[in-house]
Amino acid sequence: MKTANLSKRHWLLILTLSLLTFVLGTSEFVIVGILTDISSSLHMTNAKAGTLVSAFAITFAIATPLVMSATSHFPKRKWMLFLIGSFIVLNALCVISTNYIMLLALRILTAIVTGVLISLAMIVASETMPIKKRGLAISFVFGGFTLANVVGVPIGIVIAEWYGWNASFMLTTFLGGLAFLASFFFLPNKLSQVRSSIRDQFSLMTQPRILIAFFIPALGFGATYAVFTYLVPILKGMGAPNNSISLILFGYGFISIFSNILAGKIASHNAIGRLRFVFLVQAVVLTSLFWTTNHFILGLVNIYLMSLMAILLTTSTQLYLIDLAGIYQPKATGLAASLMPVASNVGIAFGSALGGIVYHQGNLMNVTWVGGIVAVCASLLTFYSHLLDQKQKKSA
Numbered sequence: 288m289k290t291a292n293l294s295k296r297h298w299l300l301i302l303t304l305s306l307l308t309f310v311l312g313t314s315e316f317v318i319v320g321i322l323t324d325i326s327s328s329l330h331m332t333n334a335k336a337g338t339l340v341s342a343f344a345i346t347f348a349i350a351t352p353l354v355m356s357a358t359s360h361f362p363k364r365k366w367m368l369f370l371i372g373s374f375i376v377l378n379a380l381c382v383i384s385t386n387y388i389m390l391l392a393l394r395i396l397t398a399i400v401t402g403v404l405i406s407l408a409m410i411v412a413s414e415t416m417p418i419k420k421r422g423l424a425i426s427f428v429f430g431g432f433t434l435a436n437v438v439g440v441p442i443g444i445v446i447a448e449w450y451g452w453n454a455s456f457m458l459t460t461f462l463g464g465l466a467f468l469a470s471f472f473f474l475p476n477k478l479s480q481v482r483s484s485i486r487d488q489f490s491l492m493t494q495p496r497i498l499i500a501f502f503i504p505a506l507g508f509g510a511t512y513a514v515f516t517y518l519v520p521i522l523k524g525m526g527a528p529n530n531s532i533s534l535i536l537f538g539y540g541f542i543s544i545f546s547n548i549l550a551g552k553i554a555s556h557n558a559i560g561r562l563r564f565v566f567l568v569q570a571v572v573l574t575s576l577f578w579t580t581n582h583f584i585l586g587l588v589n590i591y592l593m594s595l596m597a598i599l600l601t602t603s604t605q606l607y608l609i610d611l612a613g614i615y616q617p618k619a620t621g622l623a624a625s626l627m628p629v630a631s632n633v634g635i636a637f638g639s640a641l642g643g644i645v646y647h648q649g650n651l652m653n654v655t656w657v658g659g660i661v662a663v664c665a666s667l668l669t670f671y672s673h674l675l676d677q678k679q680k681k682s683a
Contacts, residue, residue, distance in 0.1 A: 293420050296473075300415060301424050303469040304408045305431040307371070310466045311401045312435025314378060314459040315343065317443035318394070324452040329387055342391060343398040348632045351402030355625040356488035358403070359618070363478040367407050371470055374400050375463040381456040406625035413609050413624070415475060419555065426551025426602045433547050433598070437540040491619040496611055499672050501630050504604040506665035507566060508634030511597045513642035513658040514573055518590070520651055521576070525586045535587070542594040549595070550602040558603035559673045566666035569596040574659035577652050600665075601627070 293301075318325075318339055326336035358366060377397045384390040408428055416424040439462075443455040491497055514521070518539075522532050553561050572592045580586035605627040612623030638661065642654040 292417065293423075297416060297420075297424075299473045300475070301412065301427045303466075303473040304412055304424075304428045305434075306469055307408055307466045308405060308428055308431030309435050309439060310431075310459065310462040311374070311404060312432040313439030313443060313462060314374070314397065314456075315401055316436060317440045317447075317455050317459070318343075320440060320444040321447045321452040321455055324447055325390070328452060329385075329390070331387055335387065339391060339394050343394050344632050344636065346395045346398035347402045348629050350399045351406060351625045351629055352622055354399060354403050355406050355621045356619075359488060359621040363407060363411065364474045364476055367404065367411075367474060368467065368470060370400050370404050370407075371463060371467045374404070375460055375467060378456045378460040378463055382453045382460065384453075402625065402628060405628050406621065409605055409624045409627070410609070410621060411474070411478060413606065414478065421606060422554030422558070422602050423551045425605055426547055426554065429550065429598070429601045429605075430544065430547045433540070433543050437537070437544065441537070488616075488619045488622045491612055491616040491622055494611075494615045496672070496675065497608070497615065497623070497626075499668060499675075500604065500608050500611055501626050503562070503607075503630075503665055503668050503672065504600050504627055505630040505634040505637065506661055506668060507569070507600040507604075508631045509638035509641065510566075510569060510573060510658045510662035510665060511593070512635045512638030513645075513661060514576065514593065514654050515597070516639040516642050517646055517651060517654055521580060522590075524651060525580050525583050527583070535590075538591065539594045542591045543597055546595050546598045547601070550599050553599055554602040554606055559607055559669060559676060562600060562603050563666055563669045563673055565596070565599050566662050566669060569599075570659040570662035570666065572596050573655050573662060576655040580652065601631075604630070 322336045322339070323333060325339070326333045329336075374397065377393050377400065381390060381393050381397075384393060409425060412424045412428050413421050443458050446458055447455045518536070519532060522535060523529075527535060553565065572589065576586065576589050576593070579589040605624070608623045608626050609620055612620045638658070641657055641661070645653050645657050
């Protein structure tokens with residue numbers, strides 16, 4: 288499948304992997320919008336229902352690299368089809384869940400399947416595309432998550448309002464079936480299969496360059512979520528009517544589609560070099576909110592610029608981690624592919640917590656300064672990593 292340009296077969300594979308991430312993203316995120324329905328139906332507090340979200344995120348972050356390391360020698364096509372089948376079964380069981388423990392266990396298992404499938408999708412996109420088209424391909428695969436937030440989640444919430452929260456999982460079960468069929472027909476048979484020990488895999492994590500590359504997206508996402516987590520109270524402070532906030536958030540998600548497209552272009556050439564300045568622009572955009580939110584229109588434009596900057600880092604850092612693994616531990620590219628999704632979850636948790644600490648100390652808008660400072664830290668780390676790359680090239 289390695290040709291100079293993208294063939295019809297390439298595009299069918301890209302769309303298949305994008306459909307897969309769309310399904311996985313819808314399943315992961317829709318539960319946030321139906322938590323109150325779940326808590327009411329299963330007779331528990333909203334706080335207890337919220338553990339369904341946190342348990343998913345924690346399991347995703349911890350289990351994904353472990354399972355990717357342990358299964359690196361599995362045939363990728365068969366393994367992916369098995370995991371998609373498991374995803375379908377787990378979501379179907381969620382439909383008939385009758386108590387908290389059962390639903391929690393199913394969501395934990397779904398988190399493991401989701402994390403591994405995302406990582407495998409990134410590896411397949413990276414290794415089956417022409418070198419110069421890898422960035423474009425991976426940006427499309429990441430685009431599945433963006434569409435999940437913009438399209439999949441709202442549809443899931445509407446279905447839950449009409450037919451009950453269980454129906455949302457009927458939707459993800461059906462979508463999982465579509466993803467399975469597409470994957471069965473378009474996933475290639477000849478994919479890399481590397482036999483290595485757990486020690487070989489985790490030796491990658493002893494490399495300082497890998498750790499630096501891991502914290503670049505963690506800080507990048509942390510910068511955004513220090514502010515985004517508190518976007519609703521910020522909008523209310525700007526005077527946004529309650530009935531317009533959902534529309535504004537839809538616009539935020541829609542703008543992120545263009546962020547995803549730009550991410551692919553940034554990754555096409557000198558990605559890490561470009562990211563140094565992307566994070567500096569992000570810092571300016573985030574800190575500007577401190578002043579622009581005093582005016583509704585200016586504030587709204589600034590918020591949409593924040594959305595445009597939010598995921599420019601994804602494609603570049605995903606490829607960077609895989610490429611660094613190819614240099615330091617070629618047998619651990621599977622583990623490397625799992626690190627970007629894990630880093631994003633770490634960054635989201637870190638940014639939300641940091642923003643929360645500042646928010647509860649006083650002025651809500653101080654979270655914009657926090658976001659800006661974290662973005663500058665991401666830029667400094669990227670500058671340092673780029674400098675090490677240049678030194679390595681000169682010594683080669």
